[in-house]
Amino acid sequence: MDEKGVCRLSGLEIRELECFMALADELHFGRAGERLYVSQSRVSQLLRNLERRIGTQLVERSSRRVRLTPAGERFLAELRPAYEVLSATVDAARESARGVTGRLRIGFQGTADARLMGAITGFQERHPGCVTEIVEVPFADPFGAVRHGDVDTAIVLLPVEEPDLVLGPLFSRQQQTVAVSVRHPFAGRASLRADELTGTPLISATAPAPAYWRAAQAPSPAPAPQVRTLQEGLTLVAAGRGAMLLCRPTAEYHGRSDVTFVPVEGVPDSVLGMVWRRDGETERVREFARAVGAVV
Template identity: 85%
Template sequence: MSGLEMRELECFLALADELHFGRAGERLYVSQSRVSQLLAALERRIGARLVKRTSRRVALTPLGERFLAELRPAYEGLASTVDRARAAARGVEGTLRIGFQGTADARLMEAIAAFQTRHPACLTEIVEIPFADPFGAVRGGDVDAAIVLLPVAEPDLVLGPVFSSERQTVAVSVRHAFAGRASLGAAELAGTPLISATAPAPAYWRTAHAPSDTPAPSVRTLQEGLTLVAADRGAMLLCRPTAEYHGRRDVVFVPVEGLPDSVLGMVWHRDGETARVREFARALTDGSAEA
């Protein structure tokens, strides 16, 4: 590796693509003779021919083919690293994709507004993620970070700011025995069928949001759950802002005493932390401190 010149590698990659010394030179903005010099220097460094040239054609040698297969991904990875460093040096730019579960509440929207004010060169996209898959969009790279209901106990995810602690309510049909109550105690839910999320939501997460041993349907989306509630197939726990947002005439939302508050948290993948993610986490933290 001593004295390795990036220009020699770039020359070889361009020549491997073009299989023509003149076109490779045009691509690199150098003369054809300079391409020959750079290739010769690389071949001396390696100790064998990488390219064979006749009066009619240019082709890679078998060693050249193997070298190309290993060099290209390594070079592209290095180029990506440099590009990311340049972006970080310029500041927070590009696009930040934020997923949210249930309802994009006021605290989230305030954080987005603050982030946009601080970083006008970064576009923020807001994406709703499935109720039954709180972590899939982050793992799949569909979003850079997500605002999800706690608990979060995923070793590959980072839990950032925690906010919006809200009282729990239970959604029941207008025909349900609880519909006329001003409030309920947590113990009264023990024998109530509570609609839960389906997999891939983890079992611990599903249990936290449906703490009942009584069998009940499971759903993929919040709307599916509320539809089953309206049909009197079970009850469903929701935080107060989500209950208010999804109000409907055939469903009643009754406050529940004695349950832990519903809490939101920002999560991102351990391998996906960027300056954009960190700055958005700071906007959420600042908003929580001001609340």
């Protein structure tokens, strides 16, 4: 900041850069001014100052249209991501300085078990100024709510191989059980081996859940129905249309009289992980990740 409180980078004023980006979006001096709450003449002045500092024309304008010059297009392509990084850095510093406040929307898949609730409680005790909201994530769309901005972070079943998402702390490693109808031959068993499931139709999720994620939840080649929700899956299990792999806490939470749950030996444990958008990391998300890590 200079003595007038104006942020400068190598002689450039941030306001000049913001003006140029607004003009590049609007291609109209009046609309750019309205967007920045300044006059049209002020937009022209800021643009002239920027072009003088850089040493080239960035915008062509005539009585009929406004457009970027080739130099302006190159400058915009390099400026915008750098500006977004700078803005995010300033926002993070401001948020850190005033403490974690606002609202944190947390998605969960399956069951909000004791460990997740413990993490939420710990987070709220440490940051009483931040309100938490808990939202169930659809079984067949583990990553959609995070991607669409419906939640800030989500606790989902592994695996996670999404390049646009960050996988944070892992927790709640649990033995798998297989849900079967009370009339199924497995219903009276104390436990099963993984190889005994080879010919058993395992109900899986529909798209948009990625194929690799669906295969991990139903590792059986036998044809089986696909469902959108856990309740749909358990209803088909009760009807004898297939079986379904679930971790023990989810099995206990969704218990019903016409379905029984049998532990399975030799299959990978069910593991939950915290995910968030790579471009959506905030101090609230980082602090909640620490709270999750504390309960692991």
